[in-house]
Amino acid sequence: MCSKPVIIVGNGGHARVLIEILLMQKKQILGYTAPTEEQNPYHIAYLGTDETILQYEPETIELVNAIGSIFTTKMRANIFTFFKLKGYRFCTIVHPSAIVSNTAVLGEGVQIMAGAIIQPFVRIGDNTIINTSASIDHDCYIGDHCHIAPGCVLSGSVTVGKGTHIGTGTNIIQNIEIGKNVIIGAGSLVLRNIYDDKKVYGSPAKEVSE
Incomplete structure (x- = not known):
């Protein structure tokens, strides 16, 4: 469960579902990252590319992996592994x-x-x-x-x-x-x-x- 302010990694359809859950649970969302700024129907702030996350100390935030999976989970796995190696934690x-x-x-x-x-x-x-x-x-x-x-x-x-x-x-x-x-x-x-x-x-x- 999320106990710190969160950053959403991704901004597609899967992100929308996760954002709605987080808002229902009154979690603090700092913004989302994506390769480029895109429309976000919940008006969540665009923070920049995924590398922007590295500007935050790992102990101050938690991440939400909003990369979906249609035929392969490799991209999700790569995101998770990269940030785990940098010391960040992902919300359940x-x-x-x-x-x-x-x-x-x-x-x-x-x-x-x-x-x-x-x-x-x-x-x-x-x-x-x-x-x-x-x-x-x-x-x-x-x-x-x-x-x-x-x-x-x-x-x-x-x-x-x-x-x-x-x-x-x-x-x-x-x-x-x-x-x-x-x-x-x-x-x-x-x-x-x-x-x-x-x-x-x-x-x-x-x-x-x-």
Whole structure:
């Protein structure tokens, strides 16, 4: 959770969702960074490029990683890693309407959006997005830098490797293991384990070529 003034890294659609949560929670937003100044519907101040953050002492602010993920989480991961190495900390953000078990463990910079459900003994790694109305059932493990897109359903004891993107509306049955850097297309049904660096799509999900 954010306990210091925050800077938003990015200004796209994902940023808008995060800013609304922060405003609902009455957090102090210093501004946003982006390659160029862009319209911000919440009238949040433009501070400059991402390098502007380095003008602030790490102990005085917290960061919000507002870089979204459509097919890859690499850019989000790069932003997170760069600023962590400089000593900065990222806020963990949970929408007030999300249901999160008291036994769930959330890493640094995790973002849980409206209507999401996180059941008992779920573990979520750093810098991972659990997007709108996603449902993560008991004993799941989700690695760092993942994106569980809107409307996904993960049954119990599913494992998701680092850097994996699970597309909107995907359903995954219990006890499935998904590797690192996997891309699962929207609307898929996952019935079998998936190895690292694979792209799968369909119902049932099957590997697809580039």
